[in-house]
Structure formats: C-alpha cells, structure tokens
Amino acid sequence: xxxxxxxxxxxxxxYDENAREMPWRVAPxxxxxxxxxxxxxxxxxxxxxxxTTVVTVKDYFQRFIAHxxxxxxxxxxxxxxxxxxxxxxGYYARARNLLKCARTVVADHGGIFxxxxxxxxxxxxxxxxxxxxxxxxxxxxxxAVLDGNVERVLARLHNIHxxxxxxxxxLRALAQSYTPSNRAGDxxxxxxxxxxxxxxxxxxxxxxxxxxxxxxxxxxxxxxxLPRKAPKKVKPIRHGTVxxxxxxxxxxxxxxxxxxxxxxxxLGWPGTDWVDTSLPLPEGNAPAAGHWAExxxxxxxxxxxxxxxxxxxxxxxxxxxxxxxxxxxxLSDFRPSDLPTVMRKAFDLAx
DNA sequence: AACCCGGGGTA
DNA sequence: TACCCAGGGTT
Numbered sequence: 001x002x003x004x005x006x007x008x009x010x011x012x013x014x015y016d017e018n019a020r021e022m023p024w025r026v027a028p029x030x031x032x033x034x035x036x037x038x039x040x041x042x043x044x045x046x047x048x049x050x051x052t053t054v055v056t057v058k059d060y061f062q063r064f065i066a067h068x069x070x071x072x073x074x075x076x077x078x079x080x081x082x083x084x085x086x087x088x089x090g091y092y093a094r095a096r097n098l099l100k101c102a103r104t105v106v107a108d109h110g111g112i113f114x115x116x117x118x119x120x121x122x123x124x125x126x127x128x129x130x131x132x133x134x135x136x137x138x139x140x141x142x143x144a145v146l147d148g149n150v151e152r153v154l155a156r157l158h159n160i161h162x163x164x165x166x167x168x169x170x171l172r173a174l175a176q177s178y179t180p181s182n183r184a185g186d187x188x189x190x191x192x193x194x195x196x197x198x199x200x201x202x203x204x205x206x207x208x209x210x211x212x213x214x215x216x217x218x219x220x221x222x223x224x225x226l227p228r229k230a231p232k233k234v235k236p237i238r239h240g241t242v243x244x245x246x247x248x249x250x251x252x253x254x255x256x257x258x259x260x261x262x263x264x265x266x267l268g269w270p271g272t273d274w275v276d277t278s279l280p281l282p283e284g285n286a287p288a289a290g291h292w293a294e295x296x297x298x299x300x301x302x303x304x305x306x307x308x309x310x311x312x313x314x315x316x317x318x319x320x321x322x323x324x325x326x327x328x329x330x331l332s333d334f335r336p337s338d339l340p341t342v343m344r345k346a347f348d349l350a351x
Numbered sequence: 352a353a354c355c356c357g358g359g360g361t362a
Numbered sequence: 363t364a365c366c367c368a369g370g371g372t373t
Contacts, residue, residue, distance in 0.1 A: 047369095049369095050368080050369045050370075051356090051357080051358085051367080051368045051369060051370095052357090052358080052359085052368085053359070053360080053367090055359090055360095056358080056359065088357095088358080089357080089358080090356085090357030090358045090359090091356055091357055091358085091368095091369085091370085092356080092357080093355090093356060093370075093371070094356090094369090094370080097370080097371085124370095124371095125369095125370070125371090126370085127369060127370045127371080128369085128370090129369055129370085130369075130370085147368080147369075148367070148368050148369090149368095165352095201366075201367070202361085202362095202366085232366095261355090261356090262355085262356070262357095263356090263357085264356085301357090301358095302357085302358085303355095303356075303357060303358090304355075304356055304357060304358095305354085305355070305356080340357080340358095341357070341358065342357085
C-alpha cells in the first residue's frame with residue numbers, strides 16, 4: 001500500500017541526500033535553516049527550464065542574473081539585449097513573454113512576484129507548470145508540478161498505460177495527492193530530480209530508486225514502455241534562401257524578424273520564404289544590389305515541425321549600398337552569438 | 352483540441 | 363542520420 005505521506009517522506013529523505021546543486025536553488029539544509037529562495041530567480045530559472053535541460057540552462061541563467069540581478073533591471077532592459085542573451089536557447093516566445101512578465105510584475109505588483117498561484121497563472125509566459133513550480137519552490141505553497149519528469153515517474157509508479165496526453169488528468173490528480181503540505185517546494189524539486197536522474201526515459205536506474213518498492217511498473221517490468229504517448233507526425237522538408245551581404249567596411253546586412261511567428265523578434269539574415277516544394281526554387285529577390293554567389297554546401301536545420309534546407313548566397317557590397325530591407329551592423333554592433341542557431345549555421349557556412 | 356514554437360542529447 | 367524529449371500561447 002502506497003501511503004501518501006510516507007511516500008513523500010521517503011522522497012524528501014532521498015532529496016536531502018542527493019539534491020543537485022543549481023545556481024537558482026536553495027539547498028534543502030539551507031532551506032530548513034530558514035533561507036528562502038528569490039522568487040525572481042526561481043521564476044527566471046523555471047521559464048528557461050521549459051523544454052530545456054538543466055545543463056543547457058545554467059550558463060544562460062548566470063548571464064541573465066549578472067546582467068539583470070532584479071526584476072526591475074530586467075523590466076528596464078532593452079528588448080534587443082534580452083533577445084540577444086536568449087539566442088541559442090530556443091522557443092523565443094519565452095524571451096518575449098519573459099520581458100512582458102517582468103514589466104507586468106513591476107507595473108502591477110510593485111516588483112514583487114505574487115505569492116498566489118492564480119495571480120501567477122495570469123502572468124505572461126506562466127502556464128500550469130510554471131505557476132505550480134513558482135508557487136511551491138518560491139513560496140512553499142502545496143501545488144503539484146506536472147512536467148515530463150513527473151508524468152514519467154507517476155505513470156511508472158502506478159503502471160498507467162493510457163497514452164499521453166489522455167492520461168494527464170489522472171496523473172495530475174496523483175501528483176496533487178502525493179504533494180505534502182509541508183516542504184512542498186523541496187518535494188517538487190525532488191520528484192523532478194528523480195525523473196531527471198533516476199527514473200530516466202531510457203534504462204532507468206530502478207536499483208537505486210527510493211520508490212523502487214512501491215513502483216508497479218518495476219514489479220511488472222513495464223518501465224521501458226511507460227509513459228505511452230500518442231504517435232507523432234512526420235516532419236515535412238522546407239526550402240529557402242538567405243542572403244549574407246558584407247559591406248566593404250565589414251558591416252553585415254541583418255534584419256530583426258517580425259515579433260510574431262517563427263524566430264519572432266530575433267536577429268536574422270534577409271531571405272526568401274520557406275516553401276514546401278522540393279522542386280527547383282524561385283530565387284527570392286536579393287536585399288541589395290551586388291554580385292551574389294551561391295555558397296558551397298547548404299544549411300540543414302530541424303525545427304519542431306519541419307526540416308529546413310537553406311541555400312546561402314553571399315556578396316561583397318559597395319560602401320554606398322542601399323538595401324531594400326534590413327540594416328547594416330558594424331562588427332562592434334553585431335555578435336554572432338545574438339543569432340538563433342539556424343542563422344548562425346548560415347554565418348558559419350559563409351565564413 | 353489542434354497546431355505553432357528550437358535545440359541538444361543519444362543510439 | 364534518425365529519433366527522443368518537452369510547456370505555453372494561439373486559434
């Protein structure tokens with residue numbers, strides 16, 4: 001019998017011994033000594049951790065905190081600076097909503113993140129997962145986090161074969177039922193750590209799992225099959241062309257992409273639309289007059305829903321070039337690290 | 352409910 | 363190379 005209170009006690013005991021150190025995290029021992037987390041740091045880390053691993057997030061988090069130590073600093077930041085620091089993390093709508101949220105917290109909440117689950121849920125970029133994560137981790141409110149890690153742990157613990165997302169309501173109820181009223185924040189981090197380090201998607205380390213004994217999937221040997229997921233769709237291939245124009249003085253012709261849509265608000269190279277056809281492509285109009293030459297090779301990049309193959313055109317442009325789109329950025333004004341990965345691949349190919 | 356949003360890791 | 367992983371917003 002899996003007695004709920006005992007289950008959380010076992011997991012919290014495991015967490016006290018095994019908690020991973022993270023720049024935004026208050027160690028369980030420190031927390032028990034009365035140290036409380038900075039809600040701004042918790043929120044920032046949780047936004048970054050959406051669809052992104054701890055290893056990837058660490059450096060970005062440190063740079064953001066160094067640049068903008070408080071929500072007031074972030075709210076006052078220039079959009080382009082924040083988008084540039086976010087470049088490479090992906091899911092760029094997160095960065096746009098990050099800024100919106102910081103500005104809303106300053107404007108509507110006096111710069112204090114509300115210790116209130118429903119108020120958090122109303123903020124831009126904060127959905128069910130993040131509202132529960134900030135509520136529990138920053139404020140120790142007993143809300144249950146349900147991310148991919150927790151779904152996997154609970155689907156195995158209860159041997160649930162219903163495919164996701166259909167199984168979500170059942171998993172959500174289970175997650176809430178295991179969440180203790182005391183140390184809810186440590187518990188949330190513990191169950192996510194368990195999924196990330198022990199109850200892993202492939203070859204889970206059942207032998208060292210604190211929940212090994214009550215786990216039904218472990219007993220039945222079905223761990224590897226769980227959680228089940230709805231079949232995924234095939235990704236189409238799209239084609240396009242980008243134009244990398246370099247002026248005689250070394251400045252590059254770049255443009256800021258529209259706020260909405262793919263790579264919204266990010267820096268990029270002018271180019272054609274990306275089309276589904278694999279037939280010979282209509283060349284898009286170049287952004288400026290010049291001797292455009294096709295770069296050998298091509299850029300291949302896979303987005304969430306399609307594969308992209310990009311042709312790269314390069315040209316040396318005259319000092320008096322008058323482009324019909326984009327703006328020239330001098331070398332001091334352009335960091336390749338400000339580019340999203342697909343655009344950086346094009347830059348690397350042209351180098 | 353279905354679809355739109357990247358990038359990194361592993362086999 | 364192919365496949366796996368995974369929250370929030372929009373429509």
